Amino acid sequence: MIEPLFSRGRILLWLGGLAIAIVLPLVFSKxxxxxxxxxxxxxxxxxxxxxxxLGQTGLLSFGHAVxxxxxxxxxxxxxxxxxxxxxxxxxxxxxxxxxxxxxGILLGYVTTKxxxxxxxxxxxxxxxxxxxxSLMFPGFFGGEGGVSGNRVTGKGLFGISYGSQxxxxxxxxxxxxxxxxxxxxxxxTPLGRMANAVRDNPERAEFVGYxxxxxxxxxxxxxxFFAGIAGGLTALNYExxxxxxxxxxxxxxxxxxxxxxxIGFFYGPIIGAILITIMQIAIGGITKAWLFYFGLFFLFMxxxxxxxxxxxxxxxxxxxxARLWWPLLPGYLLVLPAALVSxxxxxxxxxxxxGLLEQEGTGEHAVHxxxxxxxxxxxxAWAGAxxxxxxxxxxxxxxxxxxxxxxxxxxxALQNPGGAA
Amino acid sequence: xxxxxxxxxxxQKSFGxxxxxxxxxxxxxxxxxxxxxxxxxxxxxxxxxxxSARFPVSTGRIELKGHDVTGLKPFEIxxxxxxxxxQITNLFHNLSVFENLRCAVLWSxxxxxxxxxxxxGLRDVRRQAEQVMEELGLAKRRDTPAGILSYAxxxxxxxxITIAGGADVILLDEPTAGMSxxxxxxxxxxxxxxxxxxxxxxxxxxxxxxxxxxxxISVLVYGQIIATGTPAEIRANAxxxxxxxGTAHAGDDGDE
Numbered sequence: 070m071i072e073p074l075f076s077r078g079r080i081l082l083w084l085g086g087l088a089i090a091i092v093l094p095l096v097f098s099k100x101x102x103x104x105x106x107x108x109x110x111x112x113x114x115x116x117x118x119x120x121x122x123l124g125q126t127g128l129l130s131f132g133h134a135v136x137x138x139x140x141x142x143x144x145x146x147x148x149x150x151x152x153x154x155x156x157x158x159x160x161x162x163x164x165x166x167x168x169x170x171x172x173g174i175l176l177g178y179v180t181t182k183x184x185x186x187x188x189x190x191x192x193x194x195x196x197x198x199x200x201x202x203s204l205m206f207p208g209f210f211g212g213e214g215g216v217s218g219n220r221v222t223g224k225g226l227f228g229i230s231y232g233s234q235x236x237x238x239x240x241x242x243x244x245x246x247x248x249x250x251x252x253x254x255x256x257x258t259p260l261g262r263m264a265n266a267v268r269d270n271p272e273r274a275e276f277v278g279y280x281x282x283x284x285x286x287x288x289x290x291x292x293x294f295f296a297g298i299a300g301g302l303t304a305l306n307y308e309x310x311x312x313x314x315x316x317x318x319x320x321x322x323x324x325x326x327x328x329x330x331x332i333g334f335f336y337g338p339i340i341g342a343i344l345i346t347i348m349q350i351a352i353g354g355i356t357k358a359w360l361f362y363f364g365l366f367f368l369f370m371x372x373x374x375x376x377x378x379x380x381x382x383x384x385x386x387x388x389x390x391a392r393l394w395w396p397l398l399p400g401y402l403l404v405l406p407a408a409l410v411s412x413x414x415x416x417x418x419x420x421x422x423x424g425l426l427e428q429e430g431t432g433e434h435a436v437h438x439x440x441x442x443x444x445x446x447x448x449x450a451w452a453g454a455x456x457x458x459x460x461x462x463x464x465x466x467x468x469x470x471x472x473x474x475x476x477x478x479x480x481x482a483l484q485n486p487g488g489a490a
Numbered sequence: 491x492x493x494x495x496x497x498x499x500x501x502q503k504s505f506g507x508x509x510x511x512x513x514x515x516x517x518x519x520x521x522x523x524x525x526x527x528x529x530x531x532x533x534x535x536x537x538x539x540x541x542s543a544r545f546p547v548s549t550g551r552i553e554l555k556g557h558d559v560t561g562l563k564p565f566e567i568x569x570x571x572x573x574x575x576x577q578i579t580n581l582f583h584n585l586s587v588f589e590n591l592r593c594a595v596l597w598s599x600x601x602x603x604x605x606x607x608x609x610x611g612l613r614d615v616r617r618q619a620e621q622v623m624e625e626l627g628l629a630k631r632r633d634t635p636a637g638i639l640s641y642a643x644x645x646x647x648x649x650x651i652t653i654a655g656g657a658d659v660i661l662l663d664e665p666t667a668g669m670s671x672x673x674x675x676x677x678x679x680x681x682x683x684x685x686x687x688x689x690x691x692x693x694x695x696x697x698x699x700x701x702x703x704x705x706x707i708s709v710l711v712y713g714q715i716i717a718t719g720t721p722a723e724i725r726a727n728a729x730x731x732x733x734x735x736g737t738a739h740a741g742d743d744g745d746e
Contacts, residue, residue, distance in 0.1 A: 268584075278568045278569050278598065280563070284603065291605070
């Protein structure tokens with residue numbers, strides 16, 4: 070069997086992705102939407118660079134924002150230095166990449182000495198250290214206010230000035246496409262494969278001639294490079310970089326993106342980055358309880374879909390190919406409304422709770438939900454919401470119980486295609 | 491290359507106060523099939539771990555093909571042509587059979603840490619991995635993750651990873667442990683085939699396998715080699731009879 074890197078299906082997938090990236094800002098052309106798309110593109114690169122460590126090499130990092138943040142700061146300083154012209158802005162994210170890579174070369178040497186829990190702890194420690202430095206050296210990190218610049222002062226390649234957000238989007242999309250392709254290509258090289266081997270069994274890797282420490286280190290350095298490029302894009306996109314880009318919260322978000330998307334699949338973090346960016350900006354714009362929902366969502370994924378969204382999709386696709394998907398559809402259609410009812414109950418409870426906290430002392434108790442105005446101080450509203458949630462959960466349990474039998478049968482049929490049903 | 495493949499001089503190993511290997515001297519000529527036998531807890535696996543540098547020796551010297559390799563790292567020793575298998579299966583469990591073997595040949599073909607070669611384009615790597623896969627009889631399981639293979643298949647893959655890189659000194663730690671009679675026969679045939687022309691050192695409990703396969707046998711008892719010789723010599727050795735062979739049929743599956 071041959072393994073073409075550029076099979077027809079794969080080429081179509083890449084071209085399709087590229088086409089979508091080109092067309093998206095034409096469809097969603099509002100300023101808000103284009104900003105959202107920009108943030109997505111940046112996060113896709115960042116989350117994929119993170120998964121080079123977690124999914125591919127088995128390194129759970131709690132400090133990946135360091136490489137992203139340093140890339141952002143260095144790019145911003147570079148922008149301010151070349152501001153008078155000369156170096157094209159288009160290539161400026163490379164400065165971020167170089168910074169991330171340099172940080173990987175220096176810090177990675179310490180962090181990748183060990184794998185497992187030790188690596189996780191050292192990465193956390195280094196992350197805190199660098200975050201502390203960002204407040205100690207205001208000359209470089211700009212203190213509380215951060216460092217800002219103006220991307221339009223320079224000239225881009227082909228005379229593009231990146232004055233508009235849409236032009237900026239295409240810069241991000243271009244870099245993101247190149248980075249995603251490069252990171253994918255890396256998974257198809259000897260180093261990429263040995264990273265998987267080191268993840269699975271570092272000891273055995275040693276006995277086939279590889280130094281697992283060196284494999285981890287190289288992956289760290291390359292991952293730092295891509296994280297730095299993502300940081301550079303952030304700097305150009307927002308024209309301001311604050312200490313928040315390299316703190317533990319940013320490290321946490323990228324972990325969640327990769328995990329929710331699915332660390333076992335190359336494309337998992339892409340899904341995670343896009344989904345969570347949408348949630349962050351879209352839901353975050355509607356409700357103050359966004360982080361609460363995010364936490365709940367993450368818990369749900371860890372408990373019920375630890376392989377992430379990518380693994381859910383992959384199972385559905387395999388069921389579809391094996392012609393086992395259609396019989397499950399009625400079950401899905403029953404579970405879905407039940408889940409929505411539960412979700413409505415949760416949302417009502419959370420929003421009333423947040424509403425009460427927010428309006429404490431004002432005498433106001435009204436919470437506005439999808440056009441409804443609910444009195445959050447009334448016992449009846451709480452009882453109603455709780456009843457909604459309880460009913461929803463019971464319905465989920467009942468409908469899922471009916472689906473589960475079929476689901477398990479379908480899965481075992483998938484695993485033993487020749488076996489008796 | 492003729493001469494000595496492996497030479498151990500005064501090798502000792504202690505864990506804390508307990509001495510496990512208490513002075514082992516051994517020479518294995520190039521091309522020999524050498525078996526290490528001994529009762530449970532004699533230190534057979536520890537001896538393998540010292541030779542392959544999984545553990546550092548406490549004192550003593552180990553030479554591989556005439557070069558001192560004492561104190562080197564496992565991957566350095568592997569790069570000098572020594573490869574080992576493990577008593578407890580030690581695979582890349584999430585990777586497919588083919589990927590396991592591919593990982594095992596990459597270094598030996600000179601691709602090192604390359605991130606500029608495309609794996610799929612490396613014909614020599616593919617050919618060698620596929621050839622080993624055929625030899626193991628695992629071609630049907632090419633894309634199956636190693637972690638869900640049957641036990642006998644995992645044991646075969648364990649040997650496959652060990653020999654795939656073309657090392658000329660092979661250490662096998664209980665290759666037939668836990669196998670049925672038929673499986674053992676297959677495994678012995680496999681070992682015979684794939685170690686043709688190579689130096690083989692093996693720890694084995696199955697006396698049928700040992701006496702059928704080995705050119706020479708060393709008997710390790712309580713951290714020391716009490717006898718080395720041809721199967722006939724070992725069978726006739728009174729000390730060995732007393733220390734080991736007489737009780738060998740009492741049933742011994744595990745090792746230290």
